[in-house]
Amino acid sequence: MASLPAVLKSEWTKIRTVSSTTWTLACALIVTVAISAALCALMRSQFDDLKPAEKLTFDPTFISFSGMILGQLAMVVFGVLVVGTEYSSGMIRSSLAAVPRRGTFLFAKLTVATLLALVVGMATSFLSFFLGQALLGPHRTTIGEPNVLRAVVGAGLYMALIALFSMGVATMLRSSMLSLGILMPFFFLISQILSAVPGAKNVARYFPDRAGSQIMQVVPDAMNSDPAPYGPWGGLGIMVLWVIAALAGGYLVLRKRDA
């Protein structure tokens, strides 16, 4: 049995010695914070034009994470590349020859990458929150208000889970291009569009990103949206189930298929 600390160290070396790690994670942070800040500033100037129902359910916390719809795509790229480049470069054969236990290999890789994604995700959510609140002016909330800290920490968790889900999918599909070709349109288009279509709405709210983002809301049904059949933690739980399914699928593929 290979020593787990040694394999963790090796995976950390792998992740810190490729440039894609830096640019995907930097992208996730900058895009999320910048777009959230822009939307918060816009909201401040347009607040008086909101409908009364929207004013009533105005969620200053949730609005300061609105850049995550785009920023999460960089997290998807990060997660996919961490796993996918092993296959596209052929490194997977050297890696598995060095660490033949598939479980140890996958666990170490995902642990290191997810911890890194979590750190960047937390930094992103806290930065987004504080910058957003500063720009919201009179409409702002504070971290001490009920449920606000839960939403901010939840947003960081959400980012890490998106990355982990992508790693699971990439392990299953064993290709960066294929994984990105499925995940990017899914998160950016399909999930967004379906949740606006009346009939599909009820299905779409169980998608990982839809369900998971519930944790970022402080006001239930923020901005007069349809009430969700689950609470913030219930939503995150649904997302975790998606992640577990992707990881289980990935592990089975890694175990059964020839490298």
Add this chain to the structure above:
Amino acid sequence: MIELEGLTKRYGSKVAVDHLSFQVKPGVVTGFLGPNGAGKSTTMRMLLDLDNPTSGTVRIDGRHYRELAEPLKYIGALLDAKAMHGGRTAYNNLLCLAESNRIPAARVSEVLDTVGLSAVAKKKAKGFSLGMGQRLGIASALLGDPEILMFDEPVNGLDPEGIHWIRNLMKQLAGEGRTIFVSSHLMSEMALTADHLIVIGQGRLLADTSMADFIRQNSRSFVRLRSPQWERLLDVLNQNSVPFLQTGDGAIEIDNGRIEALGELAARHQLVLHELSGQQASLEEAFMQMTAGSVEYHAHGATTPGGPPPPPDRGAGRQAPNWGAHDQGRGV
């Protein structure tokens, strides 16, 4: 010591590796020879537990690969020169492999020096030529200072100086008592490096023999005769009970014949000769005939029309050579 027992790999209905059983012993270079597509790389991938065998087992020093705690310290392999991340430097590519098996970082610089890549250690691997990639792969195989080394077509892409270097490296490693298992599709390459030979064709074992035996059994010497008076020449040979073979191009070959005796015989019967020469069949030719046999066995039955080596018409009582103990795969 590597032991294979009934190792088989099927892809759907196609059998890539067919009940291979052999051992690779320490202290010698064992050549693994077969034409392209014979199943050499598939076999090597199964040795490293990268591909799952359909049936059969492989043991490394008596254990399954997955049971090896730090496998790089037991067995090092060069499978594919491109099995490295192009965006990472040569040094870092080796470092992450070393760390996973608790091999000190100093060893990384050491093996880079051994393969002559110290100068480009900090360069990204994607800029490497095929030969440099090959050297980097060899460096990764040497990382754990393993007792068993496996190289899949190591001379591919190397320049003459590199080929010379890898030959000497393999001999030196075998001299230190290590097990060296090296594949090639070139008999001439094996003749220079290998002490023992394992030949496969279509996934089946064709020969498992020492290099010396292989050479002794397959380096046929014969005398080649050509004459415009072909029919009379055959009569004369038959009258004197000289066994001969007719080749496709109108020449006659006499195994182990003496040039002098044959020349005098022709003179006595006043035969005009256009050629009278001593010949030595190459090992490459012996290898091609051996593997063509396995193709023949599977694909056509008796003959290979237009097959790669034009097989001479082995008419007059030529002995079937004995390739060694394991000749169940031969279809001749």
